[in-house]
Amino acid sequence: MRHQSPGENVIRLEAVGLRYGLGPEVLQDINFSLPAGSFHFLTGASGAGKSSLLRLMFLGLRPSRGRVILFDRDIAQTRRYELPALRRRIGVVFQDFRLLDHLSALDNVALPLRVRGVKESEVQRHVPELLAWVGLAEQLHARPPTLSGGQKQRVAIARAVIGRPDLLLADEPTGNVDDHIAMRLLHLFEELNKLGTTILVATHNEQLVARFAHHPRLHIEHGLVQRLS
Amino acid sequence: MLARRSDLPLKGDAAGRFLPWLVAMMVFLAAMAVAGAFVINGVVSRWDHDVSGTLTVQVLPIGGEGGEALTDERVRAAVEVMRQVPGVLAVRALDKKQLLALLEPWLGSTDVVRDLPLPRLIDVTVDPGARIDLDAVADRLSHAVPGASLDDHRVWLSRLINLSRTIQWLAILIVGLIAVVTSTTVVYATRTGMAVHREVIEVLHLIGAHDDYIARQFADRAFSLGLAGGLIGLALSVPVLSVVGWAAHRLEGGFLPSLSLPLLGFIGIGLLPAAAALVAMLTARATVHGTLARLP
Numbered sequence: 001m002r003h004q005s006p007g008e009n010v011i012r013l014e015a016v017g018l019r020y021g022l023g024p025e026v027l028q029d030i031n032f033s034l035p036a037g038s039f040h041f042l043t044g045a046s047g048a049g050k051s052s053l054l055r056l057m058f059l060g061l062r063p064s065r066g067r068v069i070l071f072d073r074d075i076a077q078t079r080r081y082e083l084p085a086l087r088r089r090i091g092v093v094f095q096d097f098r099l100l101d102h103l104s105a106l107d108n109v110a111l112p113l114r115v116r117g118v119k120e121s122e123v124q125r126h127v128p129e130l131l132a133w134v135g136l137a138e139q140l141h142a143r144p145p146t147l148s149g150g151q152k153q154r155v156a157i158a159r160a161v162i163g164r165p166d167l168l169l170a171d172e173p174t175g176n177v178d179d180h181i182a183m184r185l186l187h188l189f190e191e192l193n194k195l196g197t198t199i200l201v202a203t204h205n206e207q208l209v210a211r212f213a214h215h216p217r218l219h220i221e222h223g224l225v226q227r228l229s
Numbered sequence: 230m231l232a233r234r235s236d237l238p239l240k241g242d243a244a245g246r247f248l249p250w251l252v253a254m255m256v257f258l259a260a261m262a263v264a265g266a267f268v269i270n271g272v273v274s275r276w277d278h279d280v281s282g283t284l285t286v287q288v289l290p291i292g293g294e295g296g297e298a299l300t301d302e303r304v305r306a307a308v309e310v311m312r313q314v315p316g317v318l319a320v321r322a323l324d325k326k327q328l329l330a331l332l333e334p335w336l337g338s339t340d341v342v343r344d345l346p347l348p349r350l351i352d353v354t355v356d357p358g359a360r361i362d363l364d365a366v367a368d369r370l371s372h373a374v375p376g377a378s379l380d381d382h383r384v385w386l387s388r389l390i391n392l393s394r395t396i397q398w399l400a401i402l403i404v405g406l407i408a409v410v411t412s413t414t415v416v417y418a419t420r421t422g423m424a425v426h427r428e429v430i431e432v433l434h435l436i437g438a439h440d441d442y443i444a445r446q447f448a449d450r451a452f453s454l455g456l457a458g459g460l461i462g463l464a465l466s467v468p469v470l471s472v473v474g475w476a477a478h479r480l481e482g483g484f485l486p487s488l489s490l491p492l493l494g495f496i497g498i499g500l501l502p503a504a505a506a507l508v509a510m511l512t513a514r515a516t517v518h519g520t521l522a523r524l525p
Binding site: 058059060061062080081084085086087088090092098100102103107111112114115116159 | 234236238428429431432433434435436437438439440442522525
């Protein structure tokens with residue numbers, strides 16, 4: 001895994017537009033980049049296009065136009081078999097968690113390691129440790145349907161960070177947790193950021209953004225992104 | 230392979246209930262086709278072996294008073310002609326008792342049959358390596374013994390071999406069609422499974438799983454189900470083939486050579502479950518790869 005040097009862009013979007021089918025463009029002329037090691041918030045009202053933008057960034061969608069350059073690779077020019085290696089450098093916290101209900105919390109968090117072929121002994125060492133850190137030491141073998149919303153969210157966050165990603169994209173990661181847990185999760189993201197992970201947290205929680213006002217903010221409105229100081 | 234872990238909950242899928250039975254039926258039918266092809270091949274080979282290197286001379290009987298003695302005289306003359314042909318190893322005239330024994334399976338052993346004016350047969354053994362001008366021998370024979378004819382079995386044998394080849398190709402075609410049907414079923418079962426587990430597949434895809442990581446899980450499952458179904462099909466085919474073999478054995482007694490399955494046939498049928506499992510596995514893998522190729 002190659003980490004970006006500070007100052008280099010982890011991801012850059014150039015004149016990106018996105019439309020679903022023949023509908024109108026939900027994202028228009030998106031131009032921005034995230035320097036390596038940066039921490040940004042992405043704010044905007046519900047339906048403004050935050051989730052669509054994140055999906056473009058974690059390669060869950062292809063843009064209708066423009067270029068997405070991820071880890072110095074133009075995605076349009078990248079061969080299909082090379083994409084998994086890029087995805088493995090991205091941790092994603094989905095808004096709807098996307099946990100696999102038939103797997104335990106431990107197995108859900110272990111997924112990114114297992115798809116990389118990490119040894120099972122390593123998996124069994126690291127995953128319980130991380131789950132304990134997010135306060136789920138007692139729920140290692142619990143399946144998602146038996147967990148509360150907040151617990152599911154923490155499992156989803158643990159799954160996103162277990163692989164020490166270069167880029168962490170979190171879609172409303174504090175939407176289902178109380179303030180205390182929300183602060184703790186944001187501090188976890190800051191710790192990861194200090195270790196070199198580039199972070200983008202999409203949220204409409206203005207209070208939370210205000211508490212971490214030292215991080216720059218991207219605001220999305222009517223399909224356009226602007227950088228707010 | 231069967232013990233590999235799976236992130237996809239494939240065990241509860243509908244395919245797990247119907248696919249083994251479908252594969253079982255397919256393997257059963259394939260076993261019948263393979264057994265049929267091998268048995269036919271064996272029968273023809275044995276007939277071929279029995280008749281190659283032999284010629285048959287047929288001498289028409291002379292009726293009326295003293296006809297029997299005259300016919301014997303013609304048979305002796307024909308035997309003499311054949312003994313003089315270079316390459317002939319042995320010449321043996323069949324007496325009436327032997328002729329009746331040959332006809333017994335078809336006509337029975339009544340007095341009426343004994344009174345029939347039967348053509349007399351002379352069994353001639355030739356050196357398989359010798360080049361005999363059969364047309365010249367036939368001419369010489371018909372001049373020496375009017376009404377005598379020479380049969381080298383070539384026409385009969387070539388028709389039989391053609392029939393055997395046709396049946397063998399038919400069996401191969403049947404086995405091929407069975408493979409296509411099995412494969413098509415696995416395609417639809419796999420696509421259904423992928424639709425059911427679309428969200429799980431998408432998560433695996435987005436966290437960086439290679440297509441083959443996902444395809445392998447479907448392929449492993451298809452292999453297990455195909456193998457289980459194949460073994461059921463094999464288990465069903467064994468008693469049926471045994472019963473058919475037993476019935477054929479009872480039918481023998483002059484009509485047919487022994488209807489037994491050669492070792493290669495047993496091996497071929499024994500390998501059918503593994504072949505079915507392999508077809509299912511490769512089909513599932515290709516289907517998943519084809520479907521995942523459409524994801525971003």
